[in-house]
Amino acid sequence: MAYPQNTSDSERSSLSDQSVSSRSFNRSLRVAEKKRRKDTAEDPFFLALKYFSDVEAGTPVTGNDELERNLVLVEKVAHSKGLSPEAISIMLEFAMSLRMGNSPCVRVLKCLIPASLVPQDAIVRGVVWLCVGKIPIATQVLFIKWVLTIFDLVDAKDQLRAIYGFIFSFITEENLCPFICHLLYLLTRKENVRVFRVRKLLELQSKLGRQPFLIHLLSLYKVFCPELVTLSIPSRMKSGFRNHNSTWKSVLTGVQKRNGFHIPSSVAFTIKDKTSSRKRKHCHLELPALTSVANKEAQTEQFSSKKVVPLVQLHSFSQLLENLHCIELPAQMGSLLGSTLALHYLDCVQDESALLRLNFWLGYAFHEEFLFCGDGGTTQNSEEALQFLNKLLSAQHFLQEGFSSSESFLYKFLKVWDGSLLCPQILALLSNIPVVPSSQIGTILFEPLMQLFLTSSLFFKCGLMECLNNMLLKWLTWHSVYALEDDLDISLNSHTSINMTLSGFKDSVMELVHFVGRLASVGLQLEGCHALLLSFILDFYETVCDTFQKYGLPLVIVPPPGVFYPALFATDPVSVDRLAYIMYRYKVNLMSAKSQEKLTKQAFHISRQTFCEFNQSLVVMVNCLWNSKMFNPGMAVQLGDELLLKSNVPQYWASFDLIHHPAFMSYAVDFHQKCWPERQDMDLSSIKHSKPWSWYLEYLFTQGYEGLKHFFQTNISQQMTAGDGQSNTQQK
Amino acid sequence: MSQLRPFSKLPALNTATVLLVENEEQFQQSLAEALVEETSVTVNVRLSKSLPLPTDSDDSRPRIDLVVFIINLTSELSFQSAEASLKYLDPGYFLGKVCFMVTNGRNASVPMERLDAVRKLAATLHCPLLFAEDKTPDGVASAAERLWTILKVAAGLVPITTALYLSNLSRCTLPPDIDQPSFN
Numbered sequence: 001m002a003y004p005q006n007t008s009d010s011e012r013s014s015l016s017d018q019s020v021s022s023r024s025f026n027r028s029l030r031v032a033e034k035k036r037r038k039d040t041a042e043d044p045f046f047l048a049l050k051y052f053s054d055v056e057a058g059t060p061v062t063g064n065d066e067l068e069r070n071l072v073l074v075e076k077v078a079h080s081k082g083l084s085p086e087a088i089s090i091m092l093e094f095a096m097s098l099r100m101g102n103s104p105c106v107r108v109l110k111c112l113i114p115a116s117l118v119p120q121d122a123i124v125r126g127v128v129w130l131c132v133g134k135i136p137i138a139t140q141v142l143f144i145k146w147v148l149t150i151f152d153l154v155d156a157k158d159q160l161r162a163i164y165g166f167i168f169s170f171i172t173e174e175n176l177c178p179f180i181c182h183l184l185y186l187l188t189r190k191e192n193v194r195v196f197r198v199r200k201l202l203e204l205q206s207k208l209g210r211q212p213f214l215i216h217l218l219s220l221y222k223v224f225c226p227e228l229v230t231l232s233i234p235s236r237m238k239s240g241f242r243n244h245n246s247t248w249k250s251v252l253t254g255v256q257k258r259n260g261f262h263i264p265s266s267v268a269f270t271i272k273d274k275t276s277s278r279k280r281k282h283c284h285l286e287l288p289a290l291t292s293v294a295n296k297e298a299q300t301e302q303f304s305s306k307k308v309v310p311l312v313q314l315h316s317f318s319q320l321l322e323n324l325h326c327i328e329l330p331a332q333m334g335s336l337l338g339s340t341l342a343l344h345y346l347d348c349v350q351d352e353s354a355l356l357r358l359n360f361w362l363g364y365a366f367h368e369e370f371l372f373c374g375d376g377g378t379t380q381n382s383e384e385a386l387q388f389l390n391k392l393l394s395a396q397h398f399l400q401e402g403f404s405s406s407e408s409f410l411y412k413f414l415k416v417w418d419g420s421l422l423c424p425q426i427l428a429l430l431s432n433i434p435v436v437p438s439s440q441i442g443t444i445l446f447e448p449l450m451q452l453f454l455t456s457s458l459f460f461k462c463g464l465m466e467c468l469n470n471m472l473l474k475w476l477t478w479h480s481v482y483a484l485e486d487d488l489d490i491s492l493n494s495h496t497s498i499n500m501t502l503s504g505f506k507d508s509v510m511e512l513v514h515f516v517g518r519l520a521s522v523g524l525q526l527e528g529c530h531a532l533l534l535s536f537i538l539d540f541y542e543t544v545c546d547t548f549q550k551y552g553l554p555l556v557i558v559p560p561p562g563v564f565y566p567a568l569f570a571t572d573p574v575s576v577d578r579l580a581y582i583m584y585r586y587k588v589n590l591m592s593a594k595s596q597e598k599l600t601k602q603a604f605h606i607s608r609q610t611f612c613e614f615n616q617s618l619v620v621m622v623n624c625l626w627n628s629k630m631f632n633p634g635m636a637v638q639l640g641d642e643l644l645l646k647s648n649v650p651q652y653w654a655s656f657d658l659i660h661h662p663a664f665m666s667y668a669v670d671f672h673q674k675c676w677p678e679r680q681d682m683d684l685s686s687i688k689h690s691k692p693w694s695w696y697l698e699y700l701f702t703q704g705y706e707g708l709k710h711f712f713q714t715n716i717s718q719q720m721t722a723g724d725g726q727s728n729t730q731q732k
Numbered sequence: 733m734s735q736l737r738p739f740s741k742l743p744a745l746n747t748a749t750v751l752l753v754e755n756e757e758q759f760q761q762s763l764a765e766a767l768v769e770e771t772s773v774t775v776n777v778r779l780s781k782s783l784p785l786p787t788d789s790d791d792s793r794p795r796i797d798l799v800v801f802i803i804n805l806t807s808e809l810s811f812q813s814a815e816a817s818l819k820y821l822d823p824g825y826f827l828g829k830v831c832f833m834v835t836n837g838r839n840a841s842v843p844m845e846r847l848d849a850v851r852k853l854a855a856t857l858h859c860p861l862l863f864a865e866d867k868t869p870d871g872v873a874s875a876a877e878r879l880w881t882i883l884k885v886a887a888g889l890v891p892i893t894t895a896l897y898l899s900n901l902s903r904c905t906l907p908p909d910i911d912q913p914s915f916n
Contacts, residue, residue: 370838371838372838372839372840373838373839373840416837416838416847416863417863418862418863418864418865418871418874418875418878419874419878420865420870420871420873420874420877421865421870421871421874443905447905450901450902451860451861451902451903451904451905454898454901454902455860455862455878455881455882455898455902456877456878456881457877457878457881522901525892525893526881526885526890526893526898528890528891
């Protein structure tokens with residue numbers, strides 16, 4: 001009711017500011033307005049609203065046809081087009097005043113679907129009626145739920161914040177408490193955090209137990225005033241407040257979609273994305289509240305003497321720097337994701353409340369849209385979800401770290417994921433998660449991933465391998481950036497400040513590498529050593545083999561036999577070449593670790609076992625490819641002599657040297673033809689003689705097999721004749 | 733009580749047979765259509781509402797390599813029916829030839845207890861538990877592809893792998909409750 005009054009107020013004040021030339025324009029506008037009003041006077045909907053605003057208290061409900069007719073009309077309009085701000089004011093006032101008792105009140109509340117905005121004054125008046133205390137408790141709950149649902153559509157929040165104390169007083173009412181907590185969470189600012197409120201919340205907590213809604217509110221208080229809240233807050237909390245807006249949400253979504261949810265451009269946020277039109281979710285929706293607060297700045301200052309600058313008014317980086325200390329965050333924290341300036345702010349500011357609120361917003365959106373969807377997930381693959389996740393990913397990419405809410409979402413989502421829904425986005429999010437402590441990594445990450453990996457297609461297997469490689473790369477990069485050399489303590493995530501000791505970090509990396517080793521071995525077995533999968537696995541080991549040299553992490557883990565042998569006996573030369581390169585890098589890492597160990601006594605210790613495993617693989621490789629001594633006694637792969645003879649393979653010991661290896665045979669044939677073009681019968685073994693052998697190697701190296709080149713240059717002593725080249729594998 | 737036995741019949745050449753058991757009979761049809769599109773081998777799909785299967789068709793029925801229980805989480809009946817059907821399977825099936833497929837896992841109206849119960853059932857029987865998005869064509873195709881991955885192994889079409897091996901590695905485990913306060 002107060003709302004139309006308000007608009008004319010501002011109209012008048014703006015009029016006085018206008019220059020003379022624009023007055024005539026305004027006059028014509030007003031004439032048009034008057035004409036419109038005349039038209040609407042006959043509109044049945046308008047008459048219905050008039051009925052509700054004028055109806056006397058105590059008018060009987062039963063048998064009142066006029067009420068029934070008008071109410072049905074309002075409901076029809078609400079569900080089809082939504083109600084205008086004025087209509088919302090009138091209907092809410094009618095309902096909350098209980099002029100005709102409780103039953104029409106509930107009915108009205110259920111149909112309060114806003115077409116665009118909700119005037120703040122209407123809600124303030126609603127709260128006033130709550131204070132009167134005549135309303136049944138179930139209806140009070142319904143009202144607060146409604147406020148929570150439309151919270152983002154409220155045109156300004158300053159007056160609501162001004163009555164923070166009144167709203168807080170409802171917290172003692174047990175049924176209202178969860179919803180009031182949620183509302184307070186959305187309204188709280190630093191100046192609202194007071195000792196007596198904290199005390200009240202703690203008292204409630206001791207009475208009701210550790211309820212998630214209380215903990216959430218307390219955690220926000222703690223962020224604002226850590227000195228007031230000494231309680232320890234669990235770092236992983238149950239996701240957010242419960243979803244309680246299902247009554248209105250689907251209708252609201254429908255109405256807004258139909259309306260195109262057009263907000264006048266004067267109150268639209270600059271980074272608004274016109275294509276997305278749903279409330280609360282999916283990034284930068286319109287932020288009406290934000291700009292209205294800005295318009296009423298004079299009013300705001302009555303309540304807080306501190307000057308605040310809304311983020312929306314900043315347009316350049318220098319402006320951001322000037323106002324960094326007094327930024328007002330938008331009501332919908334998700335809007336930060338779409339604006340680079342806001343991301344800069346998040347990145348450089350130490351204030352944890354912004355991140356906490358953003359995480360809260362995200363956690364809520366994830367929960368509602370992906371984990372527990374009202375429609376059973378039919379619209380999940382929609383463009384909107386895709387855009388949302390992409391936006392989130394680019395924000396994470398910008399900040400170079402994942403949000404904790406997306407992390408805890410993933411742990412839950414993996415357990416109900418079908419392995420294909422939004423697969424690229426989910427895998428990308430997964431690769432952004434910060435280091436997981438090794439005590440938990442198995443149960444929350446590896447088990448669901450293992451189940452998904454083994455029962456999914458080849459392409460999923462490749463995708464997951466790539467994702468795990470990226471995850472490892474990020475962890476190693478964090479380590480090399482944040483590791484403090486002296487106390488071996490690394491702070492991995494600047495915002496959540498998870499502190500981890502070096503040995504803890506090493507354990508997690510080790511777990512991850514061993515896990516991928518297991519996955520890779522079984523995966524190759526199931527897929528018949530598919531070359532594509534093998535390539536992704538070798539990508540991973542290219543990261544693993546360089547952990548010491550490239551990232552300074554004192555850890556060397558050699559590939560398991562299930563990966564080593566399929567790569568060594570692969571039918572494509574590229575895989576063998578990459579394996580040779582990986583072995584070469586392992587050797588470089590191990591040698592430098594060894595020399596460091598000699599140099600400084602306190603250098604890290606690489607277990608004998610690692611050297612043994614590596615040397616064994618190296619001997620196998622050299623014997624196989626170079627010495628033609630396959631199946632020699634003492635090697636890892638052993639077969640009985642009788643069995644080998646029975647196989648009738650001639651010269652079985654040479655069948656995997658560089659000439660007869662299935663991957664290189666075609667090169668050998670090609671080389672043979674080039675070398676002895678006049679020869680009619682091909683004798684590949686003749687390449688094995690000392691001179692053509694060195695030519696053949698040169699020939700292979702010129703074909704781009706750099707890995708093999710590095711491998712042989714570091715492992716085969718040059719002065720030895722090719723025929724009995726000695727492997728230089730004695731590292732221990 | 734007539735039980736379905738995994739090894740009572742000889743396998744046919746280049747053939748894999750899967751039995752889809754679903755009380756609602758909603759998802760199995762589309763899943764079956766997606767499964768038979770596989771061209772490398774002959775895929776036989778048998779559909780059933782519940783077990784036991786009628787005895788009069790025993791002779792004409794091929795050897796069944798994999799039994800899939802489809803459970804719609806929004807319905808308690810679906811779960812109960814699957815649970816009741818389990819006892820008509822020969823214990824030999826539980827050596828890698830049974831898997832559970834769950835639909836509507838992300839639906840808000842599903843009570844958490846039911847999902848936990850299904851998880852517990854799959855975990856105690858050491859079977860894999862797959863989630864499927866039955867509402868979208870992509871989801872159906874992906875569910876069929878994942879079943880085919882398991883079926884291939886169960887039918888012995890993948891060298892050096894056995895159904896028991898795969899099922900043992902990919903079997904459902906009971907995850908810890910992340911929401912518990914002790915989880916920190």
